[in-house]
Structure formats: C-alpha cells, structure tokens
Amino acid sequence: MKRPLVFSSKPNKAGSGTRLGAVAAGCLALLLSVPAVFAEESPERARDLAYGWALYNYHQGEALEALTLLNVARERGGIRGHGDYPELVEGGLMLSYGMTREARELFIRLLEDEHGRSRVTLAPEVRSQAWFYLGKVFYLEGDYQLAYENLQRVDSSVLEEADSELYAEWGYLRAQLAMMSEGFRGDPDEQTGGQHSGPWAHYLNYNLAMAEIADDDFTAAEQSLRELIEAMQRKAPKDELISEHQALLDKSRLSLARLYLRDARFDEALVLLGAMPLDGVFADRALFDYAVAAAGQGEMQRALDALDALSQRELFLPWREQVPYARGYVLEQMNQPREALQAFTQAAEHYENRGEELTAARQALTEESLMARLNFLRDSDEIITDSYGRLRVTPADFGLSEVLATEPFQQALGELNELYRMQALLAQREQQLGTFETMLETRRVQRARRSQEAGIELEQQQPDEWIEAQNAFRANIEAALAEEDAEFFMTTEQKALKARLGKVAATLAQLPDDQRTARQRKKYQRMKAYFDWSVANDYGVNRWAAQKQLRELSSEMEQLQTQRSDIEQLMAGDSEHEELASRLANNAAEVQSLTVQVDEALAQARNILISRLDNALEQQSNELRRYRVASRHAQARLADQLFREGKSTEAAND
Amino acid sequence: MTDSLKTLVAGLLVALMLFMSGSLLAETDPAEDSKAVAERVQDLKKKVIRLNRDLFILEEDLLFPASTQFAVFLSVDAGKFLQLDAVKLKVNGDIVASHLYTERQATALERGGMQRLYIGNLKTGTHEVTAFVEGIGPNNRAYKQAATLAFEKGTDTAALEIRIEDRSSDYQPMVSIVEWE
Missing domain, CATH: 2.60.40 (Immunoglobulin-like)
Incomplete structure (x- = not known):
C-alpha cells in the first residue's frame, strides 16, 4: 500500500506520541481486566508462585522483569493452574516492551486457531478489543498491512455494543486505511461499509478534504471543509474533548482560508481568519494568513500590525521565518521604501545569521548536541517513558518541534533509549557474571579442601589393611568349609572348653597310672567325647553364624569401598562444578556477543536519528537561503529605486 | 502598484507559505534502515530476555541449590x-x-x-x-x-x-x- 504524503499532515499526527501512550494504557487495562471478567476460568489469586511473582512485576509496569520471570517459569516446566492466561499476559507485556511482532504472533496463536476458535475462553468483547489494540499499534507504527489484518478480526457489532468510542475509532482507522489503499474511490464509508460520527468522523472528513487537495480537486475540498466547519460548530463535544475539538476546528478554518487565499478571495479569508481565537493552537498561523489576506485586500496597515505582532513572539518556530521578509514586502506595498529597505536589510541579516547558526549546528551535529536540544522528563535518573518505551520529551529548541513530532523520529528516539538501557543492563550482567565466577571459584576451592580432608580421614582408617584382613578371613573360612573343619567354626565358649580339656589331658598324662587316675581318664574321655559330639552337632549353626558375619563384613567393606571410590572420584573431578562453569562461560560469551550487537545497533540508530535531524535542518537551511536571496534582491531593488529617485530629485532641484 | 500586481505578489507569498508548510509537515516514509533497526531492537530484546532467564536460573543454582x-x-x-x-x-x-x-x-x-x-x-x-x-x-x-x-x-x-x-x-x-x- 502506498501512503500519500498528504495524510502525514493530518491533525491527529502531532499527538501520536500521546495516542500511543493511550493505546498502551488501553491495552494494559484490557489485559488487566481479563481475570476479573473471567473470574471462574482465571482465579484472582495466583495458583502458582512464579505467576504471582510475574504479575507483581507486571502490575508495576516492569515488563522486562515480568517477561524474564515468565520465561524462567516456562523453562522450569510452566505455570500451573492458570491455563493460557500467563501467555495472554505475556502478549500484553511484549506489547508494552515494544516487541510488537512477537506479541502479534502470540495473540494470533492464543486468540485464534486454524478453525477460528480461541484457545483461551475470552468474552467476545475482550477478544475484539485485543484485536483492535493490536491493529492500532501497527497502524501507529506505520505497518498498515498488519494493522488492516488485525482490525479486520474485530467483531464490529460486539465492539459497538461494548465500547462505542472504541468502535468509532475503529471505523476511523479502517476508513484511514481504505483511503491509503490503491483502490480508494473517494468514499471511505462506501469501502468500509461503515457510517462515521463523532470526533473521529471530523478527523476523517478533514483528512478526506486534504486528500482532495492532494488530487487538485480544490472545489470539492472547499465544500468538504465548509461542511466540516458547519458540522463542528453545530455540535460541541464533551468537556474533555473541547480543546481537541477547537484545535481541529481552527485547523479546518485555516485550511479553508488558505484555499480562499489561493483563489485571491481575500475578503472571505479575512472573515474566516478574523473569527479565529487569538489564544488557539493555530493563532500564529492564522495571524500570518490574516496578514496575507489583508495585504491582498490592500489593507496594508492591518497586514503590518499582524506581522509586527508575530515578530514579537519569542518562541522560535521554523515556519515563522517568513515574517521578516513579509514585513518588508508589506512596507513596500505601503509605499514606504526607506522603511521597507531597512526591513529587507534586517531580514537579510537575520536570514544570514540564522543560516550560519544552522550550518554550525549541522556541522557540530552529534548525539550530544541533539540531546541538548531536547528536554526529557525524568524520574530520578531514568527517563520516563510510556508503556511502549516512547520517551516523554519536549524540544528545548522549537526548531525541532516538527521533526520531533513525527512518528519515525519518536520511534528512533525510543529505540536509541532502549538500546542504551540494554547496554547498561548488559554491563550490569557482565559484572554479575564476574561475581558468579568468584562464587564458583570459592565453591571449587572449598570443595577441594573438604575433599582433601575427607581423603586424609579415609587414609587414617587404613582401608587397605582392612581389605587384606577381610580377604584372609574369607580365604580361611572358605578353606575350613571345604575341609568341613568343625573346630574352625567353634564358638568362643567351645574354644575355651577345648583349651581346658587340653589342659586336663596334659595334667592326666603326667599323673601316675593308678586307679584314681584311670577313673579320671575315663571321665575325661566321656567329657571329650561329649565335647566332640557337641562341636560336631553345632557345626551347622556355627558355620552359618561365621558365614553371616562374613557377609556382613563384606557388605560393610563394600560400602567402605564405594565411599572410598566416591571420594576419590570427587577428588579427581567435579561434574557439577564443570556444568556450572560451562553455563557461566556460555552466558559470558552471550553477554559479549550481545554487547557487540547492541553497540552496532546503537551506532545504526544514532546515525538514523542524526540524519533525520540533519535532513530537517537542511530543509530549514534551504528555506532560509530562499528568503535571504529574496530579501537581498528586494534590498538591491529598493536601494536602486531610492538611489534613482534621489538622483531625479537632485536633478529636479538643480 | 496595480491591483493585479498586488494579487500576484500576495499569491506568491501564499505559494511560498503553502510550499513551506507542506515541506515542513511532509513526513518521509519510515526508511528501510529504520525498520531494520526496529526489527533488530526487537530481536535484541528477545535475546536479552533469554540471557536474563539463563542468568536468573544460574544464580539460583549457584547460590540457592x-x-x-x-x-x-x-x-x-x-x-x-x-x-x-x-x-x-x-x-x-x-x-x-x-x-x-x-x-x-x-x-x-x-x-x-x-x-x-x-x-x-x-x-x-x-x-x-x-x-x-x-x-x-x-x-x-x-x-x-x-x-x-x-x-x-x-x-x-x-x-x-x-x-x-x-x-x-x-x-x-x-x-x-x-x-x-
């Protein structure tokens, strides 16, 4: 679609910054109202801590923090208990953080699937409003195709019932888009199928008249403007819209007066301009046009008075540069050649000086000098922005007011600010990564110390000797088992008894072989037989007990071995540390790469901004050159005329 | 100066005035490079959010296991x-x-x-x-x-x-x- 230049001068253009703020506010208000409207589907209390925390930042307008938290939550498995609402909130946050394209994709995914159904249960009016705001964001960004697509998704009857003002604005935007389209046939109502009323209709009619002027259809434009003025005079709006209404009315009168001036209908122009208030937004321009009309009418004194009044205005505006030349012209028309000559001389000097100033300003044009020409509204150190990152700025040098009011300049300024904020954030992150590195190193050192201490403690327990002893014990048991050596498995008691029996046998061997000894030896034999029988009898139990102990010992030894190997493994390397260190390195690389990218984008944004300003200054410079040349010509002409008149007078006197 | 000349000069003034107003109000279409920067900024914002997320998680893993x-x-x-x-x-x-x-x-x-x-x-x-x-x-x-x-x-x-x-x-x-x- 081609955008005709004439629409760029439409009266709502100057307020686009404010309007974007209003869109943002509207958008956020809409999304904030979502949980309230759908209390059943979307509980007011957060059911997920991550969501509640993101909302805390969201409600404070801290879009970056809230978006980060939603991303963290997604990385950790998502937000539970809120369905798709977190994504809807994310879409709103993206809009306020200036990620319009991402937001659009998200909204389309959420609000409409391939069958035209919505993934989230939204009331039709909320859905229509969401599409409207998205469409308007793209319209203000100058992306008319996307604006058209999103505005088309609005359900007109639903929107009309839900919000009549929004509906009127929706109609206006569609009509504007229709006017910009190549197939525009002169009646936006016919093409959009809508009827327009209220303030938006006035704007639309004004823009239609401007389109007619652009098509050189001055008669139609005159008729349109006359009807518009009549309509606006007939019906005054509500209190809050009065100043806006008056400004548009004045602008319409001014445009109509210029059409009269174009046709040399000075008397009609004078009547129209004379009725305009002196304290209005367009009072200065009306005053100048009044001077032109009065001059055309031959009422030079009135023209001069108007120009003198304008000359005394202190505020500099580029268009007012024509006043010094016009003064000279009017004085000349009043047949005051000396005064006119003086006025043209002053005008030429003024243009000369101003031209030099502009040349110097262009030569010394840097970002700093540009910023010095702007006043930013600040909250402590931060520049205040609207929800879309557009800066609250007014020109310190009013020569910049026209260029500053343009949407591309506002966008470029906002982007530059965003990039600076990103640069600051990345510097902060770099510092944070430095701290993380220190923490990680401290953690590694502490861990190494603890591992070393554990290693020393382990060595003190002499695990190798224990392992050797266990192996020897196991070998003995296995050998005894193979030989079925019952004595090996005797209990401590049995071993003591065996020792006592051995002592008794030794004592008996030393005793004389008498009857008493024989009795005792018999008794010993009985005891020994009983002992041997009991050992053989207990063999199974004793063997089992020994094997059990061996198993327990083996298990303990296994645990010791595992612990030992774990400690040795931990001492040899730290996989967690390595994983964290690798993440840290990746993040550091990412910060570096982003820093470079931000720096490049900054340079690009800075160049664009400065070239826009340079173009504006060049344009001013060219205008000034034209006025300077015209003033010099008039000065030469008048000087020559006065000289010749002087000569003639002298000759007459002679 | 005759009436017709006056009209001519006044007409010239109007023409100058209209020309100037038009040229000052004329807004150049957003240039391609502006659009490229806007898209670049959006892309960078996406990357910054991702980086913020990674650092947030890393910080917690490091400081608060x-x-x-x-x-x-x-x-x-x-x-x-x-x-x-x-x-x-x-x-x-x-x-x-x-x-x-x-x-x-x-x-x-x-x-x-x-x-x-x-x-x-x-x-x-x-x-x-x-x-x-x-x-x-x-x-x-x-x-x-x-x-x-x-x-x-x-x-x-x-x-x-x-x-x-x-x-x-x-x-x-x-x-x-x-x-x-």
Missing part, C-alpha cells in the same frame, strides 16, 4: 482493610528481610501480584518463621500484626507465603503464613 533453597512470598488479598506499609521477616529469630512498600508496589500486590520477599538457604529440620506486618488499618489506625509458623524443611525447595487477607467477619486484616507444597 534446590536441596537447601527456601523462599518467602507475600500476597495481599483485596487489601480493603489494610494499607500496607512495611513487612519484616524473621527466620529462627534472625531478621532476614524487611521491606517498605511504595504505593505502586502495594497496588501491584492488591491486584494479585506476589512479591518474593526473601530467598535463602536452610538446612533440613524444623525452623520457625515470623512475619511482622505494619500499615494503616480500618479507621486510619496504625496496624501491626505478626504471624509465626514452625515448619519442617525437607530436601526439596521450601516456599512459604505470607498472606494478608481481608476478614469480613470483623472488618479487620488478617495475617497468616502458609506453606506451599
């Missing part, structure tokens, strides 16, 4: 009976966090937001948490209330919520500490 992590959140349900001013948090008798609320923060809480008041590390076992809430209560009277909770910290992340609710039975605010599973 899941096995010892302990966080305390604060929420305000409705907030009709209390204008929140300040909150102080004690863990096992030590003050670990205190916060003074701005109007914007208090409003964000009333709208359903939850503030992470504190994050730290705790060993497994029993711990005691006390929250002191100050503000302006009903009838513009200074309001002060404390709530305590003894809880068992296991080997997983522990999260508590200091909940400030409106109690309709006596039109007073109520403070409680709730453990999140």
Whole structure:
C-alpha cells in the first residue's frame, strides 16, 4: 500500500506520541481486566508462585522483569493452574516492551486457531478489543498491512455494543486505511461499509478534504471543509474533548482560508481568519494568513500590525521565518521604501545569521548536541517513558518541534533509549557474571579442601589393611568349609572348653597310672567325647553364624569401598562444578556477543536519528537561503529605486 | 502598484507559505534502515530476555541449590482493610528481610501480584518463621500484626507465603503464613 504524503499532515499526527501512550494504557487495562471478567476460568489469586511473582512485576509496569520471570517459569516446566492466561499476559507485556511482532504472533496463536476458535475462553468483547489494540499499534507504527489484518478480526457489532468510542475509532482507522489503499474511490464509508460520527468522523472528513487537495480537486475540498466547519460548530463535544475539538476546528478554518487565499478571495479569508481565537493552537498561523489576506485586500496597515505582532513572539518556530521578509514586502506595498529597505536589510541579516547558526549546528551535529536540544522528563535518573518505551520529551529548541513530532523520529528516539538501557543492563550482567565466577571459584576451592580432608580421614582408617584382613578371613573360612573343619567354626565358649580339656589331658598324662587316675581318664574321655559330639552337632549353626558375619563384613567393606571410590572420584573431578562453569562461560560469551550487537545497533540508530535531524535542518537551511536571496534582491531593488529617485530629485532641484 | 500586481505578489507569498508548510509537515516514509533497526531492537530484546532467564536460573543454582533453597512470598488479598506499609521477616529469630512498600508496589500486590520477599538457604529440620506486618488499618489506625509458623524443611525447595487477607467477619486484616507444597 502506498501512503500519500498528504495524510502525514493530518491533525491527529502531532499527538501520536500521546495516542500511543493511550493505546498502551488501553491495552494494559484490557489485559488487566481479563481475570476479573473471567473470574471462574482465571482465579484472582495466583495458583502458582512464579505467576504471582510475574504479575507483581507486571502490575508495576516492569515488563522486562515480568517477561524474564515468565520465561524462567516456562523453562522450569510452566505455570500451573492458570491455563493460557500467563501467555495472554505475556502478549500484553511484549506489547508494552515494544516487541510488537512477537506479541502479534502470540495473540494470533492464543486468540485464534486454524478453525477460528480461541484457545483461551475470552468474552467476545475482550477478544475484539485485543484485536483492535493490536491493529492500532501497527497502524501507529506505520505497518498498515498488519494493522488492516488485525482490525479486520474485530467483531464490529460486539465492539459497538461494548465500547462505542472504541468502535468509532475503529471505523476511523479502517476508513484511514481504505483511503491509503490503491483502490480508494473517494468514499471511505462506501469501502468500509461503515457510517462515521463523532470526533473521529471530523478527523476523517478533514483528512478526506486534504486528500482532495492532494488530487487538485480544490472545489470539492472547499465544500468538504465548509461542511466540516458547519458540522463542528453545530455540535460541541464533551468537556474533555473541547480543546481537541477547537484545535481541529481552527485547523479546518485555516485550511479553508488558505484555499480562499489561493483563489485571491481575500475578503472571505479575512472573515474566516478574523473569527479565529487569538489564544488557539493555530493563532500564529492564522495571524500570518490574516496578514496575507489583508495585504491582498490592500489593507496594508492591518497586514503590518499582524506581522509586527508575530515578530514579537519569542518562541522560535521554523515556519515563522517568513515574517521578516513579509514585513518588508508589506512596507513596500505601503509605499514606504526607506522603511521597507531597512526591513529587507534586517531580514537579510537575520536570514544570514540564522543560516550560519544552522550550518554550525549541522556541522557540530552529534548525539550530544541533539540531546541538548531536547528536554526529557525524568524520574530520578531514568527517563520516563510510556508503556511502549516512547520517551516523554519536549524540544528545548522549537526548531525541532516538527521533526520531533513525527512518528519515525519518536520511534528512533525510543529505540536509541532502549538500546542504551540494554547496554547498561548488559554491563550490569557482565559484572554479575564476574561475581558468579568468584562464587564458583570459592565453591571449587572449598570443595577441594573438604575433599582433601575427607581423603586424609579415609587414609587414617587404613582401608587397605582392612581389605587384606577381610580377604584372609574369607580365604580361611572358605578353606575350613571345604575341609568341613568343625573346630574352625567353634564358638568362643567351645574354644575355651577345648583349651581346658587340653589342659586336663596334659595334667592326666603326667599323673601316675593308678586307679584314681584311670577313673579320671575315663571321665575325661566321656567329657571329650561329649565335647566332640557337641562341636560336631553345632557345626551347622556355627558355620552359618561365621558365614553371616562374613557377609556382613563384606557388605560393610563394600560400602567402605564405594565411599572410598566416591571420594576419590570427587577428588579427581567435579561434574557439577564443570556444568556450572560451562553455563557461566556460555552466558559470558552471550553477554559479549550481545554487547557487540547492541553497540552496532546503537551506532545504526544514532546515525538514523542524526540524519533525520540533519535532513530537517537542511530543509530549514534551504528555506532560509530562499528568503535571504529574496530579501537581498528586494534590498538591491529598493536601494536602486531610492538611489534613482534621489538622483531625479537632485536633478529636479538643480 | 496595480491591483493585479498586488494579487500576484500576495499569491506568491501564499505559494511560498503553502510550499513551506507542506515541506515542513511532509513526513518521509519510515526508511528501510529504520525498520531494520526496529526489527533488530526487537530481536535484541528477545535475546536479552533469554540471557536474563539463563542468568536468573544460574544464580539460583549457584547460590540457592534446590536441596537447601527456601523462599518467602507475600500476597495481599483485596487489601480493603489494610494499607500496607512495611513487612519484616524473621527466620529462627534472625531478621532476614524487611521491606517498605511504595504505593505502586502495594497496588501491584492488591491486584494479585506476589512479591518474593526473601530467598535463602536452610538446612533440613524444623525452623520457625515470623512475619511482622505494619500499615494503616480500618479507621486510619496504625496496624501491626505478626504471624509465626514452625515448619519442617525437607530436601526439596521450601516456599512459604505470607498472606494478608481481608476478614469480613470483623472488618479487620488478617495475617497468616502458609506453606506451599
């Protein structure tokens, strides 16, 4: 679609910054109202801590923090208990953080699937409003195709019932888009199928008249403007819209007066301009046009008075540069050649000086000098922005007011600010990564110390000797088992008894072989037989007990071995540390790469901004050159005329 | 000067004026490079969010491992009976966090937001948490209330919520500490 230049001068253009703020506010208000409207589907209390925390930042307008938290939550498995609402909130946050394209994709995914159904249960009016705001964001960004697509998704009857003002604005935007389209046939109502009323209709009619002027259809434009003025005079709006209404009315009168001036209908122009208030937004321009009309009418004194009044205005505006030349012209028309000559001389000097100033300003044009020409509204150190990152700025040098009011300049300024904020954030992150590195190193050192201490403690327990002893014990048991050596498995008691029996046998061997000894030896034999029988009898139990102990010992030894190997493994390397260190390195690389990218984008944004300003200054410079040349010509002409008149007078006197 | 000449000069002035106004108001279409920068900025924003996310997770993994992590959140349900001013948090008798609320923060809480008041590390076992809430209560009277909770910290992340609710039975605010599973 081609955008005709004439629409760029439409009266709502100057307020686009404010309007974007209003869109943002509207958008956020809409999304904030979502949980309230759908209390059943979307509980007011957060059911997920991550969501509640993101909302805390969201409600404070801290879009970056809230978006980060939603991303963290997604990385950790998502937000539970809120369905798709977190994504809807994310879409709103993206809009306020200036990620319009991402937001659009998200909204389309959420609000409409391939069958035209919505993934989230939204009331039709909320859905229509969401599409409207998205469409308007793209319209203000100058992306008319996307604006058209999103505005088309609005359900007109639903929107009309839900919000009549929004509906009127929706109609206006569609009509504007229709006017910009190549197939525009002169009646936006016919093409959009809508009827327009209220303030938006006035704007639309004004823009239609401007389109007619652009098509050189001055008669139609005159008729349109006359009807518009009549309509606006007939019906005054509500209190809050009065100043806006008056400004548009004045602008319409001014445009109509210029059409009269174009046709040399000075008397009609004078009547129209004379009725305009002196304290209005367009009072200065009306005053100048009044001077032109009065001059055309031959009422030079009135023209001069108007120009003198304008000359005394202190505020500099580029268009007012024509006043010094016009003064000279009017004085000349009043047949005051000396005064006119003086006025043209002053005008030429003024243009000369101003031209030099502009040349110097262009030569010394840097970002700093540009910023010095702007006043930013600040909250402590931060520049205040609207929800879309557009800066609250007014020109310190009013020569910049026209260029500053343009949407591309506002966008470029906002982007530059965003990039600076990103640069600051990345510097902060770099510092944070430095701290993380220190923490990680401290953690590694502490861990190494603890591992070393554990290693020393382990060595003190002499695990190798224990392992050797266990192996020897196991070998003995296995050998005894193979030989079925019952004595090996005797209990401590049995071993003591065996020792006592051995002592008794030794004592008996030393005793004389008498009857008493024989009795005792018999008794010993009985005891020994009983002992041997009991050992053989207990063999199974004793063997089992020994094997059990061996198993327990083996298990303990296994645990010791595992612990030992774990400690040795931990001492040899730290996989967690390595994983964290690798993440840290990746993040550091990412910060570096982003820093470079931000720096490049900054340079690009800075160049664009400065070239826009340079173009504006060049344009001013060219205008000034034209006025300077015209003033010099008039000065030469008048000087020559006065000289010749002087000569003639002298000759007459002679 | 004749009338026709006057008209001609006035016409010239008008033409000059119209030309100038037109040229000053003329707005160049957003150039391709402007669009490229805008898209680049959007892309960078996406990357910055991703980086922020990674650093956030890395910081928690580094400083507050899941096995010892302990966080305390604060929420305000409705907030009709209390204008929140300040909150102080004690863990096992030590003050670990205190916060003074701005109007914007208090409003964000009333709208359903939850503030992470504190994050730290705790060993497994029993711990005691006390929250002191100050503000302006009903009838513009200074309001002060404390709530305590003894809880068992296991080997997983522990999260508590200091909940400030409106109690309709006596039109007073109520403070409680709730453990999140």
